[in-house]
Amino acid sequence: MSSRLGAFLGSSIGKKTLMSLTGLGLVVFLIAHLAGNLTLYADGTGETYAAYAQKLKDLGPGLWFMELGLAAMFVAHIALAFRTSMENREARKSRYRVRGTKGEANLPNSSMLITGTVVLVFLVIHLLDFRFSEGLAPPHADVLAPKVVDRLASFTGAAIYLIGGVAVLIHLGHAFRSALRTLGVHHPQYENLIKRTGTGLAVALGLGFVSFPVILFASPDNYGGRGAESAQVAPAEQEQAPASGSPTVPTAAPAREEG
Amino acid sequence: MIATNGKDTIGLTLNVWRQAGPDAEGAFETYHLNSVSTHMSFLEMLDVLNEQLLAEGREPVAFDHDCREGICGSCGVVLNGQAHGPDRDTTVCQLHMRRFHDGDTITIEPFRAEAFPVVKDLVVDRSAFDRIIGVGGFVSARTGAAPDANAIPVPKEEADLAMDAASCIGCGACVASCPNAAAMLFVSAKVSHLGRLPQGAPERDERVVAMVQAMDGEGFGNCTNVGECEAACPKGISVGNIARLNRDFVRATIRRR
Numbered sequence: 001m002s003s004r005l006g007a008f009l010g011s012s013i014g015k016k017t018l019m020s021l022t023g024l025g026l027v028v029f030l031i032a033h034l035a036g037n038l039t040l041y042a043d044g045t046g047e048t049y050a051a052y053a054q055k056l057k058d059l060g061p062g063l064w065f066m067e068l069g070l071a072a073m074f075v076a077h078i079a080l081a082f083r084t085s086m087e088n089r090e091a092r093k094s095r096y097r098v099r100g101t102k103g104e105a106n107l108p109n110s111s112m113l114i115t116g117t118v119v120l121v122f123l124v125i126h127l128l129d130f131r132f133s134e135g136l137a138p139p140h141a142d143v144l145a146p147k148v149v150d151r152l153a154s155f156t157g158a159a160i161y162l163i164g165g166v167a168v169l170i171h172l173g174h175a176f177r178s179a180l181r182t183l184g185v186h187h188p189q190y191e192n193l194i195k196r197t198g199t200g201l202a203v204a205l206g207l208g209f210v211s212f213p214v215i216l217f218a219s220p221d222n223y224g225g226r227g228a229e230s231a232q233v234a235p236a237e238q239e240q241a242p243a244s245g246s247p248t249v250p251t252a253a254p255a256r257e258e259g
Numbered sequence: 260m261i262a263t264n265g266k267d268t269i270g271l272t273l274n275v276w277r278q279a280g281p282d283a284e285g286a287f288e289t290y291h292l293n294s295v296s297t298h299m300s301f302l303e304m305l306d307v308l309n310e311q312l313l314a315e316g317r318e319p320v321a322f323d324h325d326c327r328e329g330i331c332g333s334c335g336v337v338l339n340g341q342a343h344g345p346d347r348d349t350t351v352c353q354l355h356m357r358r359f360h361d362g363d364t365i366t367i368e369p370f371r372a373e374a375f376p377v378v379k380d381l382v383v384d385r386s387a388f389d390r391i392i393g394v395g396g397f398v399s400a401r402t403g404a405a406p407d408a409n410a411i412p413v414p415k416e417e418a419d420l421a422m423d424a425a426s427c428i429g430c431g432a433c434v435a436s437c438p439n440a441a442a443m444l445f446v447s448a449k450v451s452h453l454g455r456l457p458q459g460a461p462e463r464d465e466r467v468v469a470m471v472q473a474m475d476g477e478g479f480g481n482c483t484n485v486g487e488c489e490a491a492c493p494k495g496i497s498v499g500n501i502a503r504l505n506r507d508f509v510r511a512t513i514r515r516r
Protein backbone atom coordinates (compact mmCIF):
# COMPACT_ATOMS: atom_id res chain seq x y z
CA MET A 1 0.00 0.00 0.00
CA SER A 2 2.79 2.39 0.85
CA SER A 3 4.54 1.77 -2.45
CA ARG A 4 1.20 2.29 -4.15
CA LEU A 5 0.81 5.66 -2.40
CA GLY A 6 4.42 6.52 -3.22
CA ALA A 7 3.90 5.74 -6.89
CA PHE A 8 0.72 7.82 -6.88
CA LEU A 9 2.37 10.83 -5.25
CA GLY A 10 5.35 10.52 -7.59
CA SER A 11 3.12 10.71 -10.67
CA SER A 12 2.08 13.94 -12.34
CA ILE A 13 -1.57 13.36 -11.51
CA GLY A 14 -0.75 12.42 -7.90
CA LYS A 15 1.21 15.63 -7.38
CA LYS A 16 -1.54 17.74 -8.87
CA THR A 17 -4.15 15.89 -6.79
CA LEU A 18 -2.28 16.70 -3.59
CA MET A 19 -1.87 20.31 -4.72
CA SER A 20 -5.60 20.51 -5.34
CA LEU A 21 -6.54 19.05 -1.97
CA THR A 22 -4.15 21.31 -0.06
CA GLY A 23 -5.24 24.27 -2.18
CA LEU A 24 -8.89 23.69 -1.37
CA GLY A 25 -7.94 23.30 2.30
CA LEU A 26 -6.19 26.66 2.14
CA VAL A 27 -9.28 28.22 0.55
CA VAL A 28 -11.32 26.98 3.51
CA PHE A 29 -8.71 28.54 5.80
CA LEU A 30 -8.91 31.84 3.91
CA ILE A 31 -12.69 31.90 4.30
CA ALA A 32 -12.35 31.37 8.06
CA HIS A 33 -9.51 33.88 8.22
CA LEU A 34 -11.48 36.58 6.42
CA ALA A 35 -14.56 35.91 8.53
CA GLY A 36 -12.42 36.42 11.63
CA ASN A 37 -10.84 39.56 10.25
CA LEU A 38 -14.20 41.07 9.43
CA THR A 39 -14.89 41.31 13.17
CA LEU A 40 -12.55 44.29 13.05
CA TYR A 41 -15.36 46.19 11.37
CA ALA A 42 -17.88 45.17 14.03
CA ASP A 43 -17.13 48.12 16.28
CA GLY A 44 -14.82 51.10 16.40
CA THR A 45 -12.80 49.80 19.31
CA GLY A 46 -11.44 46.47 18.15
CA GLU A 47 -13.08 44.70 21.11
CA THR A 48 -14.92 42.13 19.01
CA TYR A 49 -11.73 41.42 17.18
CA ALA A 50 -9.83 40.99 20.44
CA ALA A 51 -12.55 38.67 21.74
CA TYR A 52 -12.27 36.59 18.59
CA ALA A 53 -8.50 36.41 18.95
CA GLN A 54 -8.89 35.43 22.59
CA LYS A 55 -11.30 32.66 21.64
CA LEU A 56 -8.74 31.25 19.28
CA LYS A 57 -6.12 31.43 22.02
CA ASP A 58 -8.42 29.62 24.39
CA LEU A 59 -8.44 26.64 22.07
CA GLY A 60 -5.05 25.85 23.58
CA PRO A 61 -3.48 22.71 22.17
CA GLY A 62 -6.29 22.55 19.61
CA LEU A 63 -4.95 25.71 18.08
CA TRP A 64 -1.42 24.29 17.91
CA PHE A 65 -2.85 21.31 16.11
CA MET A 66 -4.69 23.53 13.63
CA GLU A 67 -1.62 25.67 13.06
CA LEU A 68 0.54 22.65 12.36
CA GLY A 69 -2.04 21.27 9.93
CA LEU A 70 -2.21 24.63 8.21
CA ALA A 71 1.57 24.86 8.00
CA ALA A 72 1.71 21.35 6.53
CA MET A 73 -0.83 22.30 3.86
CA PHE A 74 1.11 25.44 2.98
CA VAL A 75 4.43 23.60 2.80
CA ALA A 76 3.03 20.75 0.69
CA HIS A 77 1.19 23.10 -1.66
CA ILE A 78 4.17 25.41 -2.15
CA ALA A 79 6.75 22.62 -2.49
CA LEU A 80 4.63 20.80 -5.08
CA ALA A 81 3.98 24.05 -6.92
CA PHE A 82 7.69 24.75 -7.32
CA ARG A 83 8.47 21.14 -8.19
CA THR A 84 5.79 20.82 -10.87
CA SER A 85 6.66 24.25 -12.25
CA MET A 86 10.28 23.20 -12.63
CA GLU A 87 9.18 20.02 -14.37
CA ASN A 88 7.00 22.06 -16.69
CA ARG A 89 9.95 24.29 -17.53
CA GLU A 90 12.02 21.19 -18.28
CA ALA A 91 9.28 19.89 -20.57
CA ARG A 92 9.78 22.81 -22.96
CA LYS A 93 13.22 24.34 -22.98
CA SER A 94 12.99 26.02 -26.36
CA ARG A 95 10.41 28.79 -26.35
CA TYR A 96 8.13 29.81 -29.17
CA ARG A 97 9.12 33.02 -30.87
CA VAL A 98 5.49 34.02 -31.12
CA ARG A 99 3.35 33.22 -28.12
CA GLY A 100 -0.23 32.77 -29.16
CA THR A 101 -3.41 31.66 -27.51
CA LYS A 102 -6.74 30.35 -28.69
CA GLY A 103 -8.52 32.27 -25.99
CA GLU A 104 -8.21 30.00 -22.98
CA ALA A 105 -5.03 31.42 -21.44
CA ASN A 106 -5.74 34.40 -19.20
CA LEU A 107 -4.08 36.33 -16.40
CA PRO A 108 -5.08 34.03 -13.50
CA ASN A 109 -4.32 30.69 -15.18
CA SER A 110 -1.06 31.90 -16.73
CA SER A 111 0.37 33.55 -13.64
CA MET A 112 -0.23 30.97 -10.90
CA LEU A 113 3.48 30.63 -10.14
CA ILE A 114 4.01 34.41 -10.04
CA THR A 115 0.92 35.21 -7.94
CA GLY A 116 1.67 32.21 -5.74
CA THR A 117 5.21 33.45 -5.15
CA VAL A 118 3.92 36.93 -4.31
CA VAL A 119 1.51 35.37 -1.81
CA LEU A 120 4.41 33.36 -0.35
CA VAL A 121 6.55 36.48 0.14
CA PHE A 122 3.54 38.25 1.58
CA LEU A 123 2.90 35.31 3.90
CA VAL A 124 6.41 35.53 5.35
CA ILE A 125 6.04 39.28 5.98
CA HIS A 126 2.57 38.70 7.38
CA LEU A 127 3.69 36.01 9.81
CA LEU A 128 6.60 38.17 10.98
CA ASP A 129 4.23 41.11 11.36
CA PHE A 130 1.82 39.35 13.66
CA ARG A 131 2.25 35.69 14.36
CA PHE A 132 5.90 35.97 15.37
CA SER A 133 5.92 39.62 16.40
CA GLU A 134 6.50 38.56 20.02
CA GLY A 135 8.62 35.53 19.30
CA LEU A 136 7.19 32.05 19.14
CA ALA A 137 4.42 32.88 21.56
CA PRO A 138 1.39 34.44 19.91
CA PRO A 139 0.82 38.15 20.49
CA HIS A 140 -1.62 39.30 23.16
CA ALA A 141 -5.16 39.36 21.93
CA ASP A 142 -5.94 42.81 23.30
CA VAL A 143 -3.09 44.56 21.49
CA LEU A 144 -3.79 42.92 18.21
CA ALA A 145 -6.41 45.30 16.83
CA PRO A 146 -4.25 48.41 17.36
CA LYS A 147 -1.32 46.51 15.85
CA VAL A 148 -3.31 45.67 12.75
CA VAL A 149 -4.67 49.17 12.36
CA ASP A 150 -1.28 50.81 12.88
CA ARG A 151 0.40 48.53 10.38
CA LEU A 152 -2.19 49.17 7.74
CA ALA A 153 -2.31 52.89 8.43
CA SER A 154 1.28 53.19 7.23
CA PHE A 155 1.93 53.58 3.53
CA THR A 156 4.28 50.60 3.24
CA GLY A 157 2.01 48.40 5.34
CA ALA A 158 -1.04 49.30 3.27
CA ALA A 159 0.90 48.73 0.05
CA ILE A 160 2.16 45.31 1.14
CA TYR A 161 -1.27 44.13 2.25
CA LEU A 162 -2.89 45.55 -0.86
CA ILE A 163 -0.46 43.66 -3.09
CA GLY A 164 -0.98 40.49 -1.02
CA GLY A 165 -4.76 40.77 -1.33
CA VAL A 166 -4.66 41.37 -5.07
CA ALA A 167 -2.29 38.41 -5.56
CA VAL A 168 -4.70 36.19 -3.60
CA LEU A 169 -7.57 37.44 -5.77
CA ILE A 170 -5.78 36.64 -9.03
CA HIS A 171 -4.44 33.31 -7.77
CA LEU A 172 -7.89 32.18 -6.69
CA GLY A 173 -9.29 33.25 -10.05
CA HIS A 174 -8.00 29.98 -11.47
CA ALA A 175 -7.53 27.90 -8.34
CA PHE A 176 -11.01 26.65 -7.54
CA ARG A 177 -12.03 25.44 -10.97
CA SER A 178 -8.59 23.98 -11.65
CA ALA A 179 -8.54 22.10 -8.34
CA LEU A 180 -11.96 20.60 -9.00
CA ARG A 181 -10.97 19.48 -12.48
CA THR A 182 -7.80 17.88 -11.19
CA LEU A 183 -9.94 16.06 -8.64
CA GLY A 184 -12.04 14.77 -11.51
CA VAL A 185 -15.02 17.10 -11.26
CA HIS A 186 -16.24 18.08 -14.71
CA HIS A 187 -19.70 18.01 -16.14
CA PRO A 188 -21.02 20.05 -19.04
CA GLN A 189 -24.08 20.97 -16.99
CA TYR A 190 -22.10 22.33 -14.08
CA GLU A 191 -19.03 23.86 -15.75
CA ASN A 192 -20.53 27.34 -15.75
CA LEU A 193 -21.62 27.01 -12.14
CA ILE A 194 -18.13 25.87 -11.12
CA LYS A 195 -16.53 28.69 -13.07
CA ARG A 196 -18.81 31.30 -11.53
CA THR A 197 -18.38 29.89 -8.04
CA GLY A 198 -14.60 30.05 -8.46
CA THR A 199 -14.70 33.61 -9.73
CA GLY A 200 -17.14 34.60 -6.99
CA LEU A 201 -14.93 33.06 -4.32
CA ALA A 202 -11.86 34.82 -5.71
CA VAL A 203 -13.59 38.20 -5.87
CA ALA A 204 -15.23 37.86 -2.44
CA LEU A 205 -12.05 36.73 -0.68
CA GLY A 206 -9.77 39.03 -2.66
CA LEU A 207 -11.87 42.14 -2.14
CA GLY A 208 -12.43 41.14 1.48
CA PHE A 209 -8.70 41.10 2.18
CA VAL A 210 -8.03 44.15 0.02
CA SER A 211 -10.64 46.10 1.98
CA PHE A 212 -8.43 46.15 5.10
CA PRO A 213 -5.47 48.09 3.72
CA VAL A 214 -7.85 50.39 1.83
CA ILE A 215 -10.23 51.16 4.66
CA LEU A 216 -7.69 51.19 7.49
CA PHE A 217 -5.27 53.33 5.53
CA ALA A 218 -8.06 55.79 4.77
CA SER A 219 -9.50 55.99 8.27
CA PRO A 220 -7.41 54.24 10.93
CA ASP A 221 -8.98 56.26 13.73
CA ASN A 222 -12.33 54.54 13.32
CA TYR A 223 -11.12 51.03 14.05
CA GLY A 224 -9.36 51.04 17.37
CA GLY A 225 -5.91 52.06 16.20
CA ARG A 226 -3.66 54.15 18.38
CA GLY A 227 -5.20 57.14 16.76
CA ALA A 228 -8.53 56.25 18.32
CA GLU A 229 -7.17 56.84 21.81
CA SER A 230 -5.30 60.01 20.97
CA ALA A 231 -6.78 61.30 17.81
CA GLN A 232 -4.24 64.03 17.49
CA VAL A 233 -1.18 61.81 17.14
CA ALA A 234 0.97 62.99 14.27
CA PRO A 235 1.00 60.71 11.23
CA ALA A 236 4.77 60.25 11.46
CA GLU A 237 4.43 58.99 14.98
CA GLN A 238 1.73 56.63 13.92
CA GLU A 239 3.93 55.06 11.34
CA GLN A 240 6.57 54.31 13.88
CA ALA A 241 4.22 52.22 15.90
CA PRO A 242 6.22 49.18 16.90
CA ALA A 243 3.75 46.55 16.06
CA SER A 244 2.62 45.79 12.63
CA GLY A 245 -0.76 44.39 12.11
CA SER A 246 -2.63 42.96 9.32
CA PRO A 247 -6.06 41.79 8.78
CA THR A 248 -5.02 38.32 7.94
CA VAL A 249 -3.37 37.60 11.19
CA PRO A 250 -5.93 36.47 13.61
CA THR A 251 -6.46 32.92 12.55
CA ALA A 252 -2.90 31.87 12.46
CA ALA A 253 -1.33 34.25 14.80
CA PRO A 254 -3.19 35.69 17.66
CA ALA A 255 -4.89 32.67 18.84
CA ARG A 256 -2.37 30.54 20.48
CA GLU A 257 -2.16 29.94 24.17
CA GLU A 258 0.48 32.10 25.67
CA GLY A 259 3.55 30.37 26.86
CA MET B 260 -15.73 32.31 -54.20
CA ILE B 261 -14.11 33.87 -51.18
CA ALA B 262 -11.19 36.12 -51.87
CA THR B 263 -9.12 38.24 -49.54
CA ASN B 264 -9.34 41.97 -50.20
CA GLY B 265 -11.16 41.17 -53.42
CA LYS B 266 -8.04 39.43 -54.78
CA ASP B 267 -7.45 35.77 -55.51
CA THR B 268 -3.78 36.04 -54.68
CA ILE B 269 -1.94 37.51 -51.73
CA GLY B 270 1.66 38.28 -50.91
CA LEU B 271 3.17 36.89 -47.71
CA THR B 272 6.31 37.10 -45.63
CA LEU B 273 7.18 33.81 -43.96
CA ASN B 274 9.50 33.41 -40.97
CA VAL B 275 10.24 29.70 -41.02
CA TRP B 276 12.19 27.68 -38.46
CA ARG B 277 15.08 25.94 -40.22
CA GLN B 278 17.05 23.23 -38.47
CA ALA B 279 19.29 20.86 -40.42
CA GLY B 280 19.01 17.96 -37.98
CA PRO B 281 18.18 16.91 -34.41
CA ASP B 282 21.45 18.19 -32.99
CA ALA B 283 21.89 21.16 -35.29
CA GLU B 284 21.33 24.71 -34.14
CA GLY B 285 18.06 26.06 -35.54
CA ALA B 286 17.21 29.57 -36.67
CA PHE B 287 14.46 31.47 -38.46
CA GLU B 288 14.78 32.29 -42.14
CA THR B 289 12.61 34.79 -43.93
CA TYR B 290 11.01 34.12 -47.31
CA HIS B 291 8.69 36.17 -49.49
CA LEU B 292 5.92 34.72 -51.63
CA ASN B 293 4.36 37.16 -54.05
CA SER B 294 1.28 35.47 -55.42
CA VAL B 295 -0.24 32.88 -53.15
CA SER B 296 -3.65 31.71 -54.28
CA THR B 297 -6.22 32.18 -51.54
CA HIS B 298 -7.74 28.86 -52.60
CA MET B 299 -4.65 26.93 -51.53
CA SER B 300 -4.39 25.08 -48.30
CA PHE B 301 -1.59 26.11 -45.96
CA LEU B 302 0.44 23.02 -46.89
CA GLU B 303 -0.02 23.74 -50.57
CA MET B 304 1.39 27.18 -49.90
CA LEU B 305 4.42 25.46 -48.31
CA ASP B 306 4.65 23.27 -51.44
CA VAL B 307 4.83 26.45 -53.53
CA LEU B 308 7.51 27.83 -51.22
CA ASN B 309 9.50 24.61 -51.63
CA GLU B 310 9.18 24.77 -55.44
CA GLN B 311 10.59 28.27 -55.25
CA LEU B 312 13.43 27.19 -52.95
CA LEU B 313 14.28 24.24 -55.22
CA ALA B 314 14.30 26.52 -58.26
CA GLU B 315 16.79 28.68 -56.41
CA GLY B 316 18.89 25.64 -55.61
CA ARG B 317 18.16 25.84 -51.88
CA GLU B 318 17.08 23.19 -49.41
CA PRO B 319 13.27 22.85 -49.23
CA VAL B 320 11.47 23.17 -45.89
CA ALA B 321 10.77 19.78 -44.33
CA PHE B 322 7.27 19.38 -42.89
CA ASP B 323 5.10 16.41 -41.98
CA HIS B 324 1.95 15.64 -43.94
CA ASP B 325 0.02 12.69 -45.31
CA CYS B 326 -3.71 12.60 -45.96
CA ARG B 327 -4.24 16.37 -46.22
CA GLU B 328 -7.86 15.66 -45.25
CA GLY B 329 -7.57 16.39 -41.54
CA ILE B 330 -7.87 12.79 -40.42
CA CYS B 331 -4.40 11.26 -40.20
CA GLY B 332 -2.66 13.40 -37.57
CA SER B 333 0.57 13.71 -39.54
CA CYS B 334 0.68 17.43 -40.14
CA GLY B 335 1.10 20.05 -37.49
CA VAL B 336 3.06 23.25 -37.15
CA VAL B 337 2.66 26.33 -35.00
CA LEU B 338 1.55 29.45 -36.91
CA ASN B 339 1.97 32.76 -35.15
CA GLY B 340 1.97 30.96 -31.81
CA GLN B 341 -1.08 28.81 -32.51
CA ALA B 342 -0.87 25.07 -33.11
CA HIS B 343 -2.52 24.27 -36.47
CA GLY B 344 -3.14 27.99 -37.00
CA PRO B 345 -5.92 30.36 -35.99
CA ASP B 346 -9.02 28.24 -36.66
CA ARG B 347 -10.68 25.93 -34.16
CA ASP B 348 -11.30 22.28 -34.99
CA THR B 349 -9.03 22.52 -38.02
CA THR B 350 -5.76 20.81 -38.88
CA VAL B 351 -3.19 22.93 -40.66
CA CYS B 352 -3.74 20.93 -43.87
CA GLN B 353 -7.36 22.06 -43.84
CA LEU B 354 -6.48 25.67 -43.15
CA HIS B 355 -6.87 27.77 -46.27
CA MET B 356 -4.93 30.80 -47.36
CA ARG B 357 -8.12 32.83 -47.65
CA ARG B 358 -7.80 33.07 -43.88
CA PHE B 359 -4.82 35.41 -44.35
CA HIS B 360 -4.47 38.90 -45.72
CA ASP B 361 -2.25 40.43 -48.35
CA GLY B 362 1.02 41.54 -46.75
CA ASP B 363 0.69 39.29 -43.67
CA THR B 364 3.77 37.97 -41.91
CA ILE B 365 3.44 34.37 -40.71
CA THR B 366 5.87 32.83 -38.26
CA ILE B 367 6.00 29.05 -38.71
CA GLU B 368 7.56 26.97 -35.94
CA PRO B 369 7.66 23.27 -35.14
CA PHE B 370 5.72 21.83 -32.18
CA ARG B 371 8.07 22.62 -29.30
CA ALA B 372 8.44 20.13 -26.44
CA GLU B 373 11.38 18.16 -25.09
CA ALA B 374 9.33 15.01 -25.66
CA PHE B 375 8.93 16.00 -29.34
CA PRO B 376 12.52 16.56 -30.51
CA VAL B 377 12.94 18.29 -33.84
CA VAL B 378 13.99 15.90 -36.61
CA LYS B 379 14.39 18.56 -39.28
CA ASP B 380 12.91 22.02 -39.82
CA LEU B 381 9.21 21.65 -38.94
CA VAL B 382 9.25 17.86 -38.53
CA VAL B 383 9.21 16.60 -34.94
CA ASP B 384 9.53 13.09 -33.57
CA ARG B 385 6.20 12.20 -31.95
CA SER B 386 7.06 8.59 -31.25
CA ALA B 387 6.61 9.36 -27.53
CA PHE B 388 2.87 9.06 -28.28
CA ASP B 389 3.44 5.65 -29.85
CA ARG B 390 5.29 4.45 -26.76
CA ILE B 391 2.43 5.63 -24.53
CA ILE B 392 -0.04 3.74 -26.73
CA GLY B 393 2.31 0.75 -26.62
CA VAL B 394 1.88 0.26 -22.88
CA GLY B 395 -1.91 0.07 -22.86
CA GLY B 396 -3.69 1.99 -25.57
CA PHE B 397 -5.33 -1.14 -26.92
CA VAL B 398 -7.62 -4.02 -25.98
CA SER B 399 -5.68 -7.22 -25.46
CA ALA B 400 -8.55 -9.60 -24.69
CA ARG B 401 -8.92 -12.35 -27.27
CA THR B 402 -12.43 -11.99 -28.59
CA GLY B 403 -12.51 -14.73 -31.16
CA ALA B 404 -14.36 -14.11 -34.39
CA ALA B 405 -16.03 -10.76 -34.98
CA PRO B 406 -19.23 -10.71 -32.91
CA ASP B 407 -22.61 -10.00 -34.48
CA ALA B 408 -23.55 -6.38 -34.65
CA ASN B 409 -25.22 -5.21 -31.43
CA ALA B 410 -24.32 -8.45 -29.67
CA ILE B 411 -22.64 -6.30 -27.03
CA PRO B 412 -25.04 -3.57 -25.99
CA VAL B 413 -23.43 -0.14 -25.55
CA PRO B 414 -25.54 2.73 -24.21
CA LYS B 415 -25.92 5.44 -26.83
CA GLU B 416 -24.44 8.20 -24.68
CA GLU B 417 -21.40 6.12 -23.78
CA ALA B 418 -20.89 5.17 -27.41
CA ASP B 419 -21.08 8.83 -28.43
CA LEU B 420 -18.60 9.93 -25.75
CA ALA B 421 -16.26 7.07 -26.61
CA MET B 422 -16.43 8.07 -30.27
CA ASP B 423 -15.74 11.70 -29.38
CA ALA B 424 -12.60 10.59 -27.55
CA ALA B 425 -11.69 8.16 -30.33
CA SER B 426 -11.63 11.00 -32.83
CA CYS B 427 -8.21 11.99 -31.44
CA ILE B 428 -5.76 11.71 -34.34
CA GLY B 429 -2.66 11.93 -32.13
CA CYS B 430 -1.27 14.99 -33.91
CA GLY B 431 0.29 16.45 -30.76
CA ALA B 432 -1.30 19.91 -30.99
CA CYS B 433 -2.38 19.54 -27.35
CA VAL B 434 1.27 19.23 -26.30
CA ALA B 435 2.35 22.04 -28.62
CA SER B 436 -0.26 24.46 -27.31
CA CYS B 437 -0.02 23.56 -23.63
CA PRO B 438 2.03 26.12 -21.69
CA ASN B 439 3.58 23.15 -19.86
CA ALA B 440 3.94 20.81 -22.84
CA ALA B 441 1.66 18.32 -21.10
CA ALA B 442 0.16 15.36 -22.94
CA MET B 443 -2.88 14.95 -20.72
CA LEU B 444 -5.47 15.58 -23.44
CA PHE B 445 -3.98 12.91 -25.70
CA VAL B 446 -3.66 10.32 -22.94
CA SER B 447 -7.09 11.14 -21.54
CA ALA B 448 -8.67 10.72 -24.98
CA LYS B 449 -7.16 7.26 -25.39
CA VAL B 450 -8.04 6.20 -21.85
CA SER B 451 -11.63 7.46 -22.18
CA HIS B 452 -12.12 6.01 -25.62
CA LEU B 453 -11.20 2.49 -24.51
CA GLY B 454 -12.40 2.64 -20.92
CA ARG B 455 -15.92 3.70 -21.83
CA LEU B 456 -16.56 0.67 -24.03
CA PRO B 457 -17.31 -2.83 -22.72
CA GLN B 458 -14.43 -4.30 -24.73
CA GLY B 459 -11.89 -2.00 -23.09
CA ALA B 460 -13.39 -1.76 -19.61
CA PRO B 461 -11.79 -4.93 -18.12
CA GLU B 462 -8.29 -3.45 -18.54
CA ARG B 463 -9.30 0.04 -17.48
CA ASP B 464 -7.22 0.17 -14.29
CA GLU B 465 -4.03 -1.35 -15.67
CA ARG B 466 -4.31 0.78 -18.77
CA VAL B 467 -4.61 4.14 -17.02
CA VAL B 468 -1.76 3.47 -14.59
CA ALA B 469 0.57 2.21 -17.33
CA MET B 470 -0.22 5.04 -19.73
CA VAL B 471 0.19 7.77 -17.10
CA GLN B 472 3.51 6.25 -16.01
CA ALA B 473 4.67 6.17 -19.62
CA MET B 474 3.49 9.76 -20.14
CA ASP B 475 5.46 10.95 -17.10
CA GLY B 476 8.49 8.95 -18.23
CA GLU B 477 8.53 10.67 -21.62
CA GLY B 478 9.08 14.05 -19.98
CA PHE B 479 5.78 15.77 -20.69
CA GLY B 480 4.75 18.54 -18.29
CA ASN B 481 2.02 18.65 -15.65
CA CYS B 482 -1.53 19.78 -16.39
CA THR B 483 -2.50 23.20 -14.99
CA ASN B 484 -5.99 23.18 -16.50
CA VAL B 485 -5.47 26.20 -18.73
CA GLY B 486 -7.52 24.62 -21.51
CA GLU B 487 -5.41 25.69 -24.49
CA CYS B 488 -5.19 22.01 -25.51
CA GLU B 489 -8.93 21.72 -26.05
CA ALA B 490 -8.95 24.97 -28.02
CA ALA B 491 -6.04 23.84 -30.21
CA CYS B 492 -7.29 20.28 -30.74
CA PRO B 493 -8.36 19.90 -34.38
CA LYS B 494 -10.85 17.27 -33.26
CA GLY B 495 -12.29 19.27 -30.37
CA ILE B 496 -11.43 16.69 -27.71
CA SER B 497 -12.96 17.94 -24.44
CA VAL B 498 -10.92 18.64 -21.31
CA GLY B 499 -13.67 16.69 -19.59
CA ASN B 500 -11.61 13.68 -20.64
CA ILE B 501 -8.74 14.99 -18.50
CA ALA B 502 -11.03 15.14 -15.45
CA ARG B 503 -12.09 11.58 -16.25
CA LEU B 504 -8.44 10.51 -16.58
CA ASN B 505 -7.72 12.00 -13.14
CA ARG B 506 -10.67 10.13 -11.65
CA ASP B 507 -9.66 6.90 -13.33
CA PHE B 508 -6.08 7.21 -12.15
CA VAL B 509 -7.08 7.75 -8.50
CA ARG B 510 -9.60 4.93 -8.67
CA ALA B 511 -7.12 2.55 -10.29
CA THR B 512 -4.48 3.41 -7.70
CA ILE B 513 -6.86 2.50 -4.91
CA ARG B 514 -8.49 -0.64 -6.24
CA ARG B 515 -5.87 -2.15 -8.54
CA ARG B 516 -4.71 -5.56 -7.38
